[in-house]
Amino acid sequence: MLKGVPQPRADELTEKARGWQNPRLPIELRVANRVLKPFAARLWPLEAEALKAKARKRTGLSDFGDLAPLDEPLGLLCRGMDEVAEFHPFGRLSVHTAILSALVNRLRLEDLAKRRPEAFERPVEAPIIIAGLVRSGTSFLQRLMAEDPDLRSIPFWEVLNPLPIGDAAAPIPDPDPRIKAGARAINYMNRASPEMVTMHEMENESAEEELVLLAMGFSSMLYEATAPMLPGYMPWYTGTDHTAGYAYLRRVLQAMAWIRPSGRRWLLKSPQHMEQFGPLTTVFPDATVVQTHRDPVRSVLSTGSMLAYSYRQSYYHPNPHLVGRQAIVMTERLLRAAVRDRDPADDRFVDVMFADLNADPLGTVRRVYARAGTELTPEAERRLSDWLPRHARGRHGAHTYTAADLALDTDELRERFAFYYERFGVPHEPL
DSSP states (O other): OBTTOOOOOGGGSOHHHHHHHSOOOOHHHHHHHHHHGGGHHHHSOOOHHHHHHHHHHHHTOOOOOSSSOOHHHHHHHHHHHHHTBOBOHHHHHHHHHHHHHHHHHHHHHHHHHHHOGGGGOSOOOSOEEEEEOTTSSHHHHHHHHTTSTTEEOOBHHHHHOSSOSSOTTSOOOSSOHHHHHHHHHHHHHHHHOGGGGGTSOOOTTSBOOSHHHHHTTTOOTHHHHHSTTOTTHHHHHHTSOOHHHHHHHHHHHHHHHHHSOOOSEEEEEOGGGGGOHHHHHHHSTTOEEEEEEOOHHHHHHHHHHHHHHHGGGTBSSOOHHHHHHHHHHHHHHHHHHHHHHOOTTOTTEEEEEHHHHHHOHHHHHHHHHHHHTOOOOHHHHHHHHHHHHHTOTTTTOOOOOOGGGGTOOHHHHHHHTHHHHHHHTOOOOOO
């Protein structure tokens, strides 16, 4: 999976972990990987200047702008992925495409700013931003609230292509071709990783988080989730003030709202905001920030199992024990940053316990709205109420995992996270 990191032996793995380490992809992907292996590095280079040149050629544009970092993180990221990560051909294609898309979108955003400056005149006012660990209810709460027509969220198809295909300033065709492109992407992911639907269901029209948009300014955990613990890039990412990247996100949101007006206030969500409360509240000073809370041990195990399974889309042999360590590092970093950077007296924040959200979803939404200075209208409440029974937890089956699958010790994890349990009064959950 990563060069220089030995794989655990078969007798050191649980049965589930052996399946993660030795995934059996659909026959057409196995054949394609075998055929493309000798040519993958040449077809899809992970080299900064080659990717920039390809983005320029694809768009006919040359200005990437200087409002967010580019050359240093791009160079570190490409070097690490090319030299350390052991991608199979489709994994290399996926990473190449993700970075290229970020560069292409950046070129097109700068071009739109030059041709249509009015697209960036409307401010991003009083957004509601959800931040919490994986499996703490962030997706459930965001998708529930996204049913309110007064809120503007980002469906999967728009996350994938935040700017229209073709001229970003031209009228959008009906139907928008981006919707079909999003459906194709989900079909591929479901084909390659059919069990993902039990872990995190991807719905083309449902709200998703903004990691892809943040990746345009290299202020995103997206790349960390693709290739863990990259030397060079990860020290840069964790040691950088990402205020400029969040300002770039605001710029993207302004363009998206101009292109597709919908709702009065933005509804955003990502676990990564937990370690970016400083940049987040600097760029969006009038935001209401909802922090969801759940036993972080549950999040570590769920995150690790989800990544270990999903890495089949990129690697011949994912390393379950490495992924377990990755999940601990990511989770602890987010929690410590949230405790360090959040002022307990800051009334822009709303704390939501996972158990309370499950017990009373609409009551939770009302509490968030009260802090945000708005009300849940009767029409919005009807829509939220209609959504709930159609999206019951576990309708696609159970997401099962154990600490042993990732070679982790839950007692050690609880000691490690004691600072968080104590700070927010989060209870231990039975595992």
